[in-house]
Amino acid sequence: MPFKTEQKIRNFGGYLLKLSHDSDAVKGRMNINLYLPPQAENAQHETIPVLFWLSGLTCTPDNCADKGFLQPWAAKKGIAIVYPDTSPRQAKIEGDDDSWDFGTGAGFYVDATKDPWKKEYCMQTYVSKELPQQLFEEFKVLNSKRVSISGHSMGGHGALILFLKNPGKYKSVSAFAPICNPINCPWGQKAFVGYFGSVDQDTWKENDATELLGRYKGKLDVLIDVGTGDKFYKQGQLLPENFDETAAHLGIRGPHYKMRFQEEYDHSYYFVSSFAEDHIEYHSQFLF
Amino acid sequence: MPFKTEQKIRNFGGYLLKLSHDSDAVKGRMNINLYLPPQAENAQHETIPVLFWLSGLTCTPDNCADKGFLQPWAAKKGIAIVYPDTSPRQAKIEGDDDSWDFGTGAGFYVDATKDPWKKEYCMQTYVSKELPQQLFEEFKVLNSKRVSISGHSMGGHGALILFLKNPGKYKSVSAFAPICNPINCPWGQKAFVGYFGSVDQDTWKENDATELLGRYKGKLDVLIDVGTGDKFYKQGQLLPENFDETAAHLGIRGPHYKMRFQEEYDHSYYFVSSFAEDHIEYHSQFLF
Numbered sequence: 001m002p003f004k005t006e007q008k009i010r011n012f013g014g015y016l017l018k019l020s021h022d023s024d025a026v027k028g029r030m031n032i033n034l035y036l037p038p039q040a041e042n043a044q045h046e047t048i049p050v051l052f053w054l055s056g057l058t059c060t061p062d063n064c065a066d067k068g069f070l071q072p073w074a075a076k077k078g079i080a081i082v083y084p085d086t087s088p089r090q091a092k093i094e095g096d097d098d099s100w101d102f103g104t105g106a107g108f109y110v111d112a113t114k115d116p117w118k119k120e121y122c123m124q125t126y127v128s129k130e131l132p133q134q135l136f137e138e139f140k141v142l143n144s145k146r147v148s149i150s151g152h153s154m155g156g157h158g159a160l161i162l163f164l165k166n167p168g169k170y171k172s173v174s175a176f177a178p179i180c181n182p183i184n185c186p187w188g189q190k191a192f193v194g195y196f197g198s199v200d201q202d203t204w205k206e207n208d209a210t211e212l213l214g215r216y217k218g219k220l221d222v223l224i225d226v227g228t229g230d231k232f233y234k235q236g237q238l239l240p241e242n243f244d245e246t247a248a249h250l251g252i253r254g255p256h257y258k259m260r261f262q263e264e265y266d267h268s269y270y271f272v273s274s275f276a277e278d279h280i281e282y283h284s285q286f287l288f
Numbered sequence: 289m290p291f292k293t294e295q296k297i298r299n300f301g302g303y304l305l306k307l308s309h310d311s312d313a314v315k316g317r318m319n320i321n322l323y324l325p326p327q328a329e330n331a332q333h334e335t336i337p338v339l340f341w342l343s344g345l346t347c348t349p350d351n352c353a354d355k356g357f358l359q360p361w362a363a364k365k366g367i368a369i370v371y372p373d374t375s376p377r378q379a380k381i382e383g384d385d386d387s388w389d390f391g392t393g394a395g396f397y398v399d400a401t402k403d404p405w406k407k408e409y410c411m412q413t414y415v416s417k418e419l420p421q422q423l424f425e426e427f428k429v430l431n432s433k434r435v436s437i438s439g440h441s442m443g444g445h446g447a448l449i450l451f452l453k454n455p456g457k458y459k460s461v462s463a464f465a466p467i468c469n470p471i472n473c474p475w476g477q478k479a480f481v482g483y484f485g486s487v488d489q490d491t492w493k494e495n496d497a498t499e500l501l502g503r504y505k506g507k508l509d510v511l512i513d514v515g516t517g518d519k520f521y522k523q524g525q526l527l528p529e530n531f532d533e534t535a536a537h538l539g540i541r542g543p544h545y546k547m548r549f550q551e552e553y554d555h556s557y558y559f560v561s562s563f564a565e566d567h568i569e570y571h572s573q574f575l576f
Contacts, residue, residue: 013562
């Protein structure tokens with residue numbers, strides 16, 4: 001029984017479970033939110049598909065569960081949603097709280113290779129291996145074979161690289177305002193210098209969605225929304241065009257490949273919630 | 289031009305406007321959120337119906353705009369939503385920040401009659417008269433003749449008493465976990481002793497939904513949702529049965545009168561958002 005239920009909250013006919021558990025990958029206690037749709041009640045084993053949601057810089061498991069508005073649409077479709085945290089919280093590494101875009105709340109969904117981060121900052125292993133394993137072990141109604149992934153900003157980067165690095169692991173991927181080419185933007189460069197060091201460029205590329213896309217075998221289906229009023233997009237932190245042009249150049253856009261620019265929308269959850277229904281609809285095509 | 293637009297945010301195809309303006313009623317600067325649905329763009333004057341939303345204890349105009357999820361349904365129907373603040377913020381009366389259930393963030397939508405509160409704590413006049421007047425003056429697309437009101441907890445109390453005290457002013461009323469009988473619950477008694485004093489029981493009754501219901505002329509239509517897992521309901525702060533029994537006793541329940549008890553739901557925005565669609569649907573029957 002690895003998970004402790006801190007709160008069990010009725011929401012859209014299902015339950016939002018606030019859970020905590022011990023993680024070997026990040027060497028400490030982690031909080032997650034799990035939304036179980038109404039269909040999960042008295043459901044048979046392995047019947048409820050799962051969407052993993054990766055949040056952005058500074059977020060906890062709560063931000064999107066509170067403000068992203070994925071739950072009502074997931075409740076209608078019968079999809080469970082997993083909201084992990086964005087970094088270890090108990091590492092207490094010197095400097096981990098000094099900036100909002102590195103360290104605590106900014107794990108970037110990578111496995112750090114550099115001291116002092118490499119011991120605890122292994123969010124990639126945590127989110128893609130250990131957490132799902134523990135969840136499917138304990139919540140038998142979840143279907144471990146029907147899993148998709150999405151995320152916002154840093155979490156969009158996480159969703160894209162996990163999908164591209166693990167062919168077949170996820171049925172579908174989507175992202176809101178994702179960091180598409182971290183090795184070429186300030187946020188990504190700061191994080192990768194910190195977690196990988198500046199020398200090992202191979203590891204940088206293995207954690208960059210646009211670079212991974214260059215090596216991707218087969219056609220890519222993805223739904224990406226970016227707001228044209230997003231200040232981080234304008235600052236060149238997201239670089240969706242680099243991703244899109246690589247996909248075009250390689251001619252690997254699948255029939256469900258969609259890169260949408262949403263007029264005037266910003267980077268906030270007001271943007272995410274506005275298109276949450278589209279993304280749940282998109283994933284359901286692949287999950288059912 | 290009384291309103292200053294602090295932020296104009298794209299949301300569900302419309303705009304969430306974060307506004308500030310000067311209020312004579314509460315003698316200071318007030319913040320409000322105004323959601324304009326997509327239909328408001330290039331709409332003719334007086335065409336967009338309006339729902340006033342009154343928030344609960346400790347809230348600002350942001351809580352429900354962020355977490356209540358009225359906007360997606362209002363966007364589909366073409367209804368604007370006004371989110372006022374819950375108290376004056378600049379009165380700086382000694383002790384106004386001492387407790388979370390009295391003073392700042394706890395105006396109770398009444399006009400205080402007792403010093404030192406009576407000068408600024410006139411939220412009833414602000415919310416029901418001055419604010420709508422200024423809004424309809426400036427936002428010409430809003431239809432001043434098609435206005436409804438709803439709210440949560442303390443704001444549910446506010447919605448009920450404003451509807452009952454002003455026949456014909458609002459097309460419809462609904463409430464989530466409202467304080468239905470403040471003169472008989474700790475929250476209400478503390479607030480009324482503070483704002484009215486303990487002697488003037490008439491004023492207490494004029495601001496109590498269950499008492500006002502006793503004097504109400506005609507049939508009452510209202511949609512009220514209360515979660516059976518709501519700890520404040522269990523503590524006797526809400527007393528919906530008192531309101532319901534009075535309505536039954538007087539035989540004034542209209543064809544659209546609904547008091548619903550929602551199994552296991554709590555007092556939070558997870559509860560409000562779960563039934564937001566029902567409430568918008570309910571109000572649209574009367575607004576269109």
